[in-house]
Amino acid sequence: LARLRVAGCRITPARRTLLDDVLGDDAQMTAEDLIRRHPEIDEATVYRALSQFEAVGIVHHVHLGHGPATYRRAAATSVPVVCEVCGRVVDVPAAELAPLRERLAAEHAMVLEVGHFALTARCSGCRPPGDGVSR
Numbered sequence: 001l002a003r004l005r006v007a008g009c010r011i012t013p014a015r016r017t018l019l020d021d022v023l024g025d026d027a028q029m030t031a032e033d034l035i036r037r038h039p040e041i042d043e044a045t046v047y048r049a050l051s052q053f054e055a056v057g058i059v060h061h062v063h064l065g066h067g068p069a070t071y072r073r074a075a076a077t078s079v080p081v082v083c084e085v086c087g088r089v090v091d092v093p094a095a096e097l098a099p100l101r102e103r104l105a106a107e108h109a110m111v112l113e114v115g116h117f118a119l120t121a122r123c124s125g126c127r128p129p130g131d132g133v134s135r
């Protein structure tokens, strides 16, 4: 809330409610989820609040799949890995991608930006048996 005030945003009851939701433990909410959950809050207010929260760095959004962006507590130190079959999401420390990051930078002059899009995967429950990956 302090960050929002510093940025000159008014803290309305609606914003406070939305903020509680998006900062909840393991919260992964799309704008649509929030709108469904709070029919009393105007749709435009939800979208505006989310972009303000993001502008001041409280939340960030990530694309977990084909659907709408998901808003989560800003913590750029992890990368969401989503099972493309069942949708389960696992957060992997960004440091684990360091070797790939270094290679891409050194050999392809591309700096990996993790966290905006999820990596896709198949969880152990969704992999066909005998695919050679230890579980």
Ligand SMILES: [Zn+2]
Pocket (backbone or CB within 6 Å): 061, 063, 069, 116
């Ligand atoms: Zn995006």
Ligand SMILES: [Zn+2]
Pocket (backbone or CB within 6 Å): 083, 084, 085, 086, 087, 088, 122, 123, 124, 125, 126
């Ligand atoms: Zn799965």
